[in-house]
Amino acid sequence: MGELAYSIKDLAAEFGITARTLRHYEEQGLVAPARVGQNRTYSAADRVRIAWILRGRRVGFSLSEIADMLRLYELGDGRETQRQVTLAKCRERIAALEAQRADIDETITELTGFCDTLENLVPAPGGRWVRKDTGEPPQLRNPWDG
Template sequence: MPATEPSIPTLAAIEPRPDREHFLISDLCAEFGVTARALRFYEDEGLIAPKRKGLARIYSHRDRARLAWILRGKRVGFSLAEIREMIDLYDIGDDRRVQRQVTILRCRERIEKLEEQKQDIDAAIDELQQFVDLIEGLPHSATDKRN
């Protein structure tokens, strides 16, 4: 039986975990399907900030929520700098008003860019299909008949 990969929850699907006070690196790796190396990288980048207990990293609910933002942002093509900008706005103390505005703006810009790329891809596919149709419609040469 093939191993199944954990599904990466979408931001909306991140349920609060009142049953937990904190999370270990193995907990977040399993929940989000990421490696410990990836979590350490996000820590080095200042995107998450687990506390330390000896050599163990102890992740908070805030770290867990930020990780969900990071992974969703990466999936849709945001740079780490853009992700950092959006998640850091959570802390400015305005009931997340600016964070929402900036995130909506960045998402709309990303949608526009993806729509343009989609049109370019569709045009390239059409052109390639026309080329294939043209080549398939050419008469076979004498050398083709010998093979």
């Protein structure tokens, strides 16, 4: 069968990270690649798992938070309470992510508004700026000015 595996350098290159980073993730218990001799060999599953970790990092989670999320997928000993705890944590994570998305949307809205203002601005004599259409001064409305 096509048991495709990756060296540490392969994956590092593919994801644009260093081998040190992958070893660090292993130290923190985020991945556990197999070994051939003393060398690490990453499976396809490891590869996807690493992509998951990196996306978590881009989203802003810490490594230990990511470890927690990964552990959610381990169902445990089959007790009902275990399932409920996992479910609750999972929902917490989703709520946090949605709050963060709201923050992002706000920031995008403000920056976009500022971009629109900028696009409509031309330099005027005396080191000033005026609006292209009306010739009026900018009225910039920085988010913190009112």
